[in-house]
Amino acid sequence: xxxxxxxxxxxxxxxKDEQSIxxxxxxxxxxxxxxxxxxxxxxxxxxxxxxxxxNIIRQEMNRIGGxxxxxxxxxxxxxxxxxxxxxxxxxxKLKGRDKREYSLGWTxxxxxxxxxxxxxxxxxxxxxFTYQIQDKFxxxxxxxxxxxRGIEFLMKDMYSFHADEKDLDNFYEKVKxxxxxxxxxxxxxxxxxxxxxxxxxxxxxxxxxxxITSYGEDxxxxxxxxxxxxxxxxxxxxxxxxxxxxxxxxxxxKSIEVGNIFKLxxxxxxxxxxxxxxxxxxxxxxLMGCYGIGLGRLMGAVVEIHxxxxxxxxxxxxxxFKVHILSLEEESxxxxxxxxxxxxxxxxxxxxxxxxxxxxxxxxxxxxxLIGIPYRIVVSRKTLExxxxxxxxxxxxxxxxxxxxxxxxYVR
Amino acid sequence: xxxxxxxxxxxxxxxKDEQSIxxxxxxxxxxxxxxxxxxxxxxxxxxxxxxxxxNIIRQEMNRIGGxxxxxxxxxxxxxxxxxxxxxxxxxxKLKGRDKREYSLGWTxxxxxxxxxxxxxxxxxxxxxFTYQIQDKFxxxxxxxxxxxRGIEFLMKDMYSFHADEKDLDNFYEKVKxxxxxxxxxxxxxxxxxxxxxxxxxxxxxxxxxxxITSYGEDxxxxxxxxxxxxxxxxxxxxxxxxxxxxxxxxxxxKSIEVGNIFKLxxxxxxxxxxxxxxxxxxxxxxLMGCYGIGLGRLMGAVVEIHxxxxxxxxxxxxxxFKVHILSLEEESxxxxxxxxxxxxxxxxxxxxxxxxxxxxxxxxxxxxxLIGIPYRIVVSRKTLExxxxxxxxxxxxxxxxxxxxxxxxYVR
Numbered sequence: 001x002x003x004x005x006x007x008x009x010x011x012x013x014x015x016k017d018e019q020s021i022x023x024x025x026x027x028x029x030x031x032x033x034x035x036x037x038x039x040x041x042x043x044x045x046x047x048x049x050x051x052x053x054x055n056i057i058r059q060e061m062n063r064i065g066g067x068x069x070x071x072x073x074x075x076x077x078x079x080x081x082x083x084x085x086x087x088x089x090x091x092x093k094l095k096g097r098d099k100r101e102y103s104l105g106w107t108x109x110x111x112x113x114x115x116x117x118x119x120x121x122x123x124x125x126x127x128x129f130t131y132q133i134q135d136k137f138x139x140x141x142x143x144x145x146x147x148x149r150g151i152e153f154l155m156k157d158m159y160s161f162h163a164d165e166k167d168l169d170n171f172y173e174k175v176k177x178x179x180x181x182x183x184x185x186x187x188x189x190x191x192x193x194x195x196x197x198x199x200x201x202x203x204x205x206x207x208x209x210x211x212i213t214s215y216g217e218d219x220x221x222x223x224x225x226x227x228x229x230x231x232x233x234x235x236x237x238x239x240x241x242x243x244x245x246x247x248x249x250x251x252x253x254k255s256i257e258v259g260n261i262f263k264l265x266x267x268x269x270x271x272x273x274x275x276x277x278x279x280x281x282x283x284x285x286x287l288m289g290c291y292g293i294g295l296g297r298l299m300g301a302v303v304e305i306h307x308x309x310x311x312x313x314x315x316x317x318x319x320x321f322k323v324h325i326l327s328l329e330e331e332s333x334x335x336x337x338x339x340x341x342x343x344x345x346x347x348x349x350x351x352x353x354x355x356x357x358x359x360x361x362x363x364x365x366x367x368x369x370l371i372g373i374p375y376r377i378v379v380s381r382k383t384l385e386x387x388x389x390x391x392x393x394x395x396x397x398x399x400x401x402x403x404x405x406x407x408x409x410y411v412r
Numbered sequence: 413x414x415x416x417x418x419x420x421x422x423x424x425x426x427x428k429d430e431q432s433i434x435x436x437x438x439x440x441x442x443x444x445x446x447x448x449x450x451x452x453x454x455x456x457x458x459x460x461x462x463x464x465x466x467n468i469i470r471q472e473m474n475r476i477g478g479x480x481x482x483x484x485x486x487x488x489x490x491x492x493x494x495x496x497x498x499x500x501x502x503x504x505k506l507k508g509r510d511k512r513e514y515s516l517g518w519t520x521x522x523x524x525x526x527x528x529x530x531x532x533x534x535x536x537x538x539x540x541f542t543y544q545i546q547d548k549f550x551x552x553x554x555x556x557x558x559x560x561r562g563i564e565f566l567m568k569d570m571y572s573f574h575a576d577e578k579d580l581d582n583f584y585e586k587v588k589x590x591x592x593x594x595x596x597x598x599x600x601x602x603x604x605x606x607x608x609x610x611x612x613x614x615x616x617x618x619x620x621x622x623x624i625t626s627y628g629e630d631x632x633x634x635x636x637x638x639x640x641x642x643x644x645x646x647x648x649x650x651x652x653x654x655x656x657x658x659x660x661x662x663x664x665x666k667s668i669e670v671g672n673i674f675k676l677x678x679x680x681x682x683x684x685x686x687x688x689x690x691x692x693x694x695x696x697x698x699l700m701g702c703y704g705i706g707l708g709r710l711m712g713a714v715v716e717i718h719x720x721x722x723x724x725x726x727x728x729x730x731x732x733f734k735v736h737i738l739s740l741e742e743e744s745x746x747x748x749x750x751x752x753x754x755x756x757x758x759x760x761x762x763x764x765x766x767x768x769x770x771x772x773x774x775x776x777x778x779x780x781x782l783i784g785i786p787y788r789i790v791v792s793r794k795t796l797e798x799x800x801x802x803x804x805x806x807x808x809x810x811x812x813x814x815x816x817x818x819x820x821x822y823v824r
Contacts, residue, residue: 007479007531007540033527035484036512041527042482044542050482067419070454070462072447073485073547074564094506094516096563097551100448104506104516115445115453119419128419130456135485135547139509151508152486 001044001321002342003355006030008043010367020215022300023146025312029371031320038143038151040296045320045371048351050154052318053295054133056185057156060178064171066131066158071111073135077101079110083271090138104137109268109290112159117274120286123163126276127171131158133295145215147300148256154295162287163276168263175291179209179259186298187315191305192258195220195229196243205234205243209259213304218257221250229255258301264288306395312372313394321353323411324373326364328380338379341389341407350411369394375411413456413733414754415767418442420455422779432627434712435558437724441783443732450555450563452708457732457783460763462566464730465707466545468597469568472590476583478543478570483523485547489513491522495683502550516549521680521702524571529686532698535575538688539583543570545707557627559712560668566707574699575688580675587703591621591671598710599727603717604670607632607641608655611675617646617655621671625716630669633662641667670713676700718807724784725806733765735823736785738776740792750791753801753819762823781806787823 008030015027015034026032031046042050058068080086080103092104105111116128136155143149158175162168176194183192191212196205210220210229219232223242230238230250241248266285269275275283299318306313314320323345327338335356342354353373355364368376376399378390383401391410392399402410420442427439429446438444443458454462470480492498492515504516517523528540548567555563570587574580588606595604603624608617622632622641631644635654642650642662653660678697681687687695711730718725726732735757739750747768754766765785767776780788788811790802795813803822804811814822 005477005479007528007537007542009531030531033530035523036488039484039486039488041484041523044479044481047480047482065417067417067456068459069456070459072451072453072564074451074549076448076451089509092506092508092514094504096504097501097553102504111447111453116419118445119421119442125419130419137486141509152484 001353003353004357006044006353008045010370018146019144020146020148020300020304021307022148022215022303025303025307025370026146026300029312032147038140038149040147040150046299048320049299049314049318050295053186053298056317057133057182057293057295060182060185061131061156061158064129064174064178066129069130069132070134071105071108071115071132073105073137075103075105075111077103079114083110083268085110090140092137092139105134106136106138107290107292108132108134108157109159109264109288113268113272113274113288116159116161116286117272120161120274120276122277123279126161126163126286127167128161129158129171130160131156131291142217145217145300147296148215148304149217150294150296153297156293156295158291160289160291162289163278163284165265165287168265168287168289172261172263172289175261175289176207179261179291179293182293183209183211183258185317186302187306187318188258188298188301193220193222193227193229193255195231195255196234196238197231197260198233198237203263203265206260206262208257210255211258211301211305212253212255213301214254215304216254216256218255220253220255222253223247223250225249256297256301256304258298259291259293261291262289264290307372310366311370314372314374316374319351319374320371321351321373323350323352323375323377324368324371325352325354325377325379326361326368327354327356328361328364328378330358331381334379334381334384337384337404341377341379341404345407345411348408348412377407377411413765415765416769418456418765420457422782430558431556432558432560432712432716433719434560434627434715437715437719437782438558438712441724444559450552450561452559452562458711460732461711461726461730462707465598465710468729469545469594469705469707472594472597473543473568473570476541476586476590478541481542481544482546483517483520483527483544485517485549487515487517487523489515491526495522495680497522502552504549504551517546518548518550519702519704520544520546520569521571521676521700525680525684525686525700528571528573528698529684532573532686532688534689535691538573538575538698539579540573541570541583542572543568543703554629557629557712559708560627560716561629562706562708565709568705568707570703572701572703574701575690575696577677577699580677580699580701584673584675584701587673587701588619591673591703591705594705595621595623595670597729598714599718599730600670600710600713605632605634605639605641605667607643607667607669608646608650609643609672610645610649615675615677618672618674620669622667623670623713623717624665624667625713626666627716628666628668630667632665632667634665635659635662637661668709668713668716670710671703671705673703674701676702719784722778723782726784726786728786731763731786732783733763733785735762735764735787735789736780736783737764737766737789737791738773738780739766739768740773740776740790742770743793746791746793746796749796749816753789753791753816757819757823760820760824789819789823
C-alpha cells in the first residue's frame with residue numbers, strides 16, 4: 001500500500017488520556033483509535049495486525065481439531081438463568097422493544113452447551129472441539145490499560161466436550177501445547193509462562209498463560225528452576241513454594257494474562273442436563289473444558305514487550321506490513337526505482353508499505369520507527385549510485401547496502 | 413473435512429418455528445442454529461459460506477480503493493445525540509455500571525464521521541473510502557424471515573468522504589458497479605435489480621439492490637424495458653412510470669433488499685462540523701456517501717433463489733465445500749480409493765467434504781442434496797470397476813462417469 005493513500009497519520013505527542021505503552025504507541029502509530037473508555041477501533045494497520053494474530057490462532061486451533069463457528073453476542077436471559085449467572089456484575093443487560101431481556105456475551109458456556117446438546121447424544125459423537133473468534137463485552141470498571149483490558153474486545157474461545165476425564169485431560173494438554181505455539185509465533189515465547197491459578201469449583205488449579213511486563217495488572221511468582229508461574233491469588237495456598245518442583249526461591253513479577261484454560265467438567269453440562277449415552281447404554285453428563293485468548297490483549301502484549309524509545313518493533317509473524325520502503329528524494333529517478341521495487345515485492349506477495357509521501361527524510365525515518373514494520377528499505381540517490389538499497393531490520397541497529405537484485409533473499 | 417468429524421447433523425423435518433425457505437434449509441442442513449428470534453449462530457459449514465461471501469465483498473471493496481477497519485459495536489450516547497438519532501426506536505440502549513449510557517450500533521455514521529475528522533483536514537486528504545465487516549444490532553419487531561431480517565446481523569458498511577459533489581458522484585457509480593459484481597459473483601445476477609427508493613433529506617432517490625424472491629418483504633415495480641426497479645414507496649411519486657425510460661408497463665414483484673447506497677452529502681458532517689480546507693483556503697463541509705450489504709441476508713437470499721425440493725444448491729463462488737465425496741460401501745477397497753481421492757483433492761487445495769460415515773447410500777444422497785455442495789463425487793464398487801467415479805453437479809440432473817485420472821479437470 002502507498003502510504004500517501006493510507007487515511008491514518010502518525011502523531012508525535014502521546015495521547016493525554018492513556019497511561020499504557022501499548023495504547024500510546026498504537027494510537028500514535030495510527031493502529032487504533034479510542035472511541036470511549038475501554039472501547040477501541042482498529043484502523044487499517046491495526047486490523048492487519050489483528051488478522052495476523054487471528055490467523056495464527058485459527059491455524060493452531062484447527063491443527064488440534066477445532067471446528068470454527070460464530071455465535072451471537074446477544075443472549076436471551078433464559079440461558080443465563082439456567083446456570084445462575086444472570087446476575088454477574090460485569091455482564092451488560094438490555095431490554096428489547098418486545099420487553100424481553102438480553103445480555104451481551106462476555107463468555108459463551110451458556111450458548112455453546114445447549115447448542116452442542118442438539119447434536120451430541122452418544123459417545124460416538126464425542127469428543128467435539130469447537131471455537132469462535134468473536135466480539136465480547138464486559139462492563140469493566142478497571143479498563144485503563146489500552147488493549148490489555150477492554151470493555152468490548154475480540155476473543156477466541158474454545159469449548160471441548162468429552163465422554164470421560166481421561167479424554168478431557170489429554171485434550172487439555174494438547175491445548176496447552178497449542179497455546180505455547182501461539183505465543184511463540186507472536187513473539188512472546190521468552191516472556192510467557194504457564195501459571196497455576198485458582199481452580200474454581202472442580203479443579204485444584206486452573207492454568208493461565210502470563211506474560212511478564214511491567215504494565216501488567218497481575219502479580220505472579222516465577223520459579224526459576226522449572227519455569228512455572230504461580231498466581232499471587234494462590235501463593236499462600238501453595239505455601240510460598242513451587243507446586244511443581246518444590247523450589248522456594250520465587251521471583252515476584254508483574255504480568256498480563258494472555259490466555260487461560262479451565263477444566264469445567266460438568267459445571268455447565270449439569271444445569272443444561274447435557275447427557276450422552278455411553279458404550280454401556282448408561283446416560284452420563286458430558287465433560288467440558290474451555291480455553292480463551294484475547295486477540296486485542298495479545299496485540300497489546302506484543303507491543304508492551306517489543307518496543308523501544310522510538311516506537312513499536314513488530315515480530316516475525318505479527319505485523320501490519322512486512323516491508324516498509326522509504327524513497328528519500330523527490331527526484332524522479334529515485335521515485336521510479338522505489339515504485340519498481342514496490343511493484344516487484346507486491347507481485348511476490350510480500351506485504352509492503354511504500355512511503356511515497358512528500359515528507360522530509362527525518363519525518364519518514366521517525367514514522368518508520370514508530371510504526372515498527374520489520375524490514376525498512378531506504379531507496380535514495382546515494383544507494384542507487386551503487387545499484388543498491390539500504391536494508392535495516394527494525395530490531396537491529398545497523399543497516400546494510402544490498403544490491404537491488406538480492407533484495408528478495410533478505411526480506412522473503 | 414471428514415463428515416464423520418463434523419459435529420453438526422442434518423435434520424429431516426422442517427423446524428416448526430420458521431416460515432422462510434432459507435431458515436428451514438439452512439437449519440436442516442446444519443449451517444445455522446437459531447438462538448432466539450432474529451439471532452442465529454453460524455455453525456462450521458455456515459461460517460464457511462459466510463467467509464466466502466465476506467471475501468468476495470472484501471475483494472470488490474478493496475478493488476475500488478476501500479480501506480478496511482473494524483469499529484466497535486458499543487457506542488457512547490454522546491455520538492448519537494450529536495446527530496439527533498439517540499431516540500431511534502430500533503436502537504438497543506444499555507447502561508454501564510459507571511452510569512454511562514451506550515447504544516449498540518445498527519449503522520456507523522456517528523462513529524466513522526468523527527473518526528475520519530481526526531485525520532482529514534485538507535483537500536489533499538480526500539477522498540477516503542473506508543469500510544468494515546462487522547456485527548450489527550437492531551431491535552427489530554419484524555424478525556421472522558431467517559437470515560433475511562435479523563436482530564443481530566453481519567454487515568459490510570462503507571463510508572466515503574469527498575471534497576466535492578462530482579467526486580462523490582463518480583465514486584457512487586463505482587460502488588454501483590462493485591455491488592453488481594458482488595451480486596453476480598454470489599449467483600444473484602439475474603434476480604437482482606438496481607431500484608430507486610426514497611432519497612431522504614438530500615437526494616431525490618437513493619438506490620437499493622433488490623433481489624426478486626417470493627419470500628421477499630419488499631415490493632418493487634420492475635421495468636422490463638430498462639431493467640430498473642422502483643420501490644413501492646415511491647411509485648406514486650414517479651406517477652407509475654419508470655423514472656429512467658418512461659415505460660408505464662411495470663411488473664409488481666416481491667423482493668428482498670440485498671444492498672443499499674446513499675448519498676449522505678453533509679447530513680452527518682454538518683452536526684460534527686467536519687470541515688476541510690479547500691484549494692482556495694476556504695473551509696468546507698466534507699461530503700459523504702454510505703453503502704451497505706448484509707452478509708447473512710445475502711447468504712439467505714442465495715438460498716431463497718437457489719434451491720429445489722431436495723435442498724440447497726450453492727453457487728460457483730458461494731459454498732461450504734466445493735466437492736462432496738460419497739463413498740457408498742463399507743468395503744475397504746472402496747473406502748481406500750475414496751480416502752485417496754479425498755487426500756488428493758485436499759492436497760490440490762480443493763475444499764472437500766468426504767462422507768465417510770457408516771450410513772446407507774440413500775441417506776448419503778439425501779444429505780448431499782440437502783447440503784447442496786456444487787460437485788458430488790460418488791465412489792462405489794461399480795464405478796471403480798471401470799476405474800471411475802460418478803460426478804454430478806448439484807444443479808444438473810445427469811451424472812457422468814469420469815476416469816479417476818481426469819477428476820481434477822472437472823472440479824477445478
